Amino acid sequence: MKRLAGIDEYVEDQEEWVVLQFEFDRFLVKYSSKNKPEKENK
Incomplete structure (x- = not known):
C-alpha cells in the first residue's frame, strides 16, 4: 500500500x-499578444 500512496x-x-504550466502558458499568450499584431489570434 505504501507504494500506491507514493x-x-x-x-x-x-x-x-500541469496546472502551473497551463497558467504559465496563459500568461505567455497574454503577454505576447500585447507585443504581436492582432491577426495571430487563435
Missing part, C-alpha cells in the same frame, strides 16, 4: 505541474 502523491504533483 504513486498517488506523484500523480498529484504531476496534476499541480
Whole structure:
C-alpha cells in the first residue's frame, strides 16, 4: 500500500505541474499578444 500512496502523491504533483504550466502558458499568450499584431489570434 505504501507504494500506491507514493504513486498517488506523484500523480498529484504531476496534476499541480500541469496546472502551473497551463497558467504559465496563459500568461505567455497574454503577454505576447500585447507585443504581436492582432491577426495571430487563435
